[in-house]
Amino acid sequence: MSLPPLVAPGPALTAAEVERYSRHLLLPQVGVLGQRRLRAARVCVVGAGGLGAPVLLYLAAAGVGRIGIVDFDDVEVTNLQRQILHGQADVGRAKVDSARDAVLAIDPALDVVVHPVRLTPATVDAVLGGYDLVIDGTDNFPTRYLVNDACVRLGIPEVWGSVFRFDAQVAVFWGRPPAASAIAPVQLRDLFPAAPPAGSVPSCAEGGVLGALCGQVGSVMATEAVKLILGVGEPLLGRVLVLDALASRWSEVPLRGDPGREWPTDGRTDDVAAMSDDVTPADDVAPADAALPAISARELAALLAAPDGFALIDVREPAERDIVAIPGARSVPLGGILDGSALAGLPRDRPLVLHCKSGVRSAQAGLALRAAGFGDVSHLAGGVLAWVDDVDPSLARY
Template identity: 45%
Template sequence: MTTLSREEIDRYKRHLLVKDIGGQGQQRLKAARVLVVGAGGLGSPLLMYLAAAGVGTLGIIDDDRVSLDNLQRQVAYRTEDVGEPKVERAASLLRSLNPHVEVEAMPFRLTSENALSVVSRYDIVADGSDNFATRYLVNDTCYFARKPLVFAALGQMEGYLSTFRAFETDDKGTPRPSYRDLFPEPPAPGEIPTCEEAGVLGPVAGVIGTLQAVEVAKMILGLEGTLVGRLLIYDALACRFQTIALKWDANNPLTGLRPTIRDLSVHAAGASG
């Protein structure tokens, strides 16, 4: 087990006092490797809290650059960062926030060609991407790589969060649900507007990104009550949370009885990021 230095013990002492974390839990956090897909509105609070919590290695993949209209919700960046690669600025922030965290910055797109090699290097994947192509690619890659996926998405005034472990079965032998049980196929182009097209209240990204960090930490610590098989929905206008059950669909093209997706070649038509 990874040991903690005296400086780390001082840094994480509020964690060490929590009975469900303690020294062993903090060592698990330090030993963990987490990949964050997307360094935007969700990725900003997610990365900052995971780094502050002492997750030992954080991978960031995003090929975008900071723009002025990002700053309303992407709190990892400053006005002077406009025009700079997001992963480089985010990595710099995380290293200053916690020098004990190793940051692996990947300023390129996740594609069907590189996804398995990237994802396989990490213990858990957290998807904060903002487009359906990437969400399906990440979901399918995590299934084939047998990696837990903590998924989050935003609407204008709402957010969604779940954890997928579709490579496992439940106590009845039924496959656990994946993103494709929630949305078997991508919506038609233009059917659901993107964040860029529809907009989003900035703090909603902070709420969901922070909850995503909590879910990742719970997975690392082996705590009960994760969102496997459940979808958490946050309604900011009503100030209300609700959780709905997700079920495996026997017609799921990835994990169903007659799967049609057997590798990542289905994603080769277009790159995702």
């Protein structure tokens, strides 16, 4: 069903705006009144990455008057394969600054508000509270739940998208719609009731993502945002759009909200808070655990001078090893350690040193091996990234 327009019309369009948006004005579903709504709209995009990039560009081109950009990261060369807001010259810059420049290059008259912050339960409501609509283009579960819970508390609709490898999902959530409306509440927790344990689901940094897929999905998300602002068409409320890019097939999954689900009243009282206030992608920071010793990259290099005394185990996926590998490491992916299928092939008569990309998965694997009775287990602090930085800078980072 169509919803009422989310935003009241703004001031009359200028002659220059009529010319700029003439192709919109020709659409009966948009017209002059609709374009005035877009000009008055305030939309916050969380994440200026793979999904946020096309969303921001199309919102700017559509004439959304105020665009908020939330991101705490800097542009890296690995981003350029899919994050089309940023170019080679932006590497090392704050993503919010690069994104703001790209948006203003489309239309200097837009009001762009940057939020160079890491969202936490203590800050998320204040950042999102001044907007009519939130678009979540983030790539980690803690932030997705944090943002959606805040939108439910604040009564703000949210456009949500997710991509991994060749697969994607898009939906619209409105967990606390206006009381006078006929909208059935639905939120992220109706689709995924709880966040998975940290490290249990691979990130795009571990499994990869097709760059062009981000463009497809981001365009759908931007379209859903425009539909909500204008009150036209049938939004993806109560439906999840699923894309299998390899099969070139879209499908749809119905989603019904739980009428008994309580509103999240405080971001510090649920499982998001348990992930800590410093919400971070799972592969960025290893958990502290005194029971599992860690060695530095330089210490590992010294050990490799006499490799017969230990076994070096790479718990990453094979495709990651094709990018960069530490000489002498044996491939035993994390999944085989966690499900026990790889344990029989691991030596118990000598020390094991585990490594992954940054230290998270190797710590997880090490604790699992300890629980399975392996006595002498340690892991490489900082993973292969530390090896590249401290031992062999000629190797590639990813």
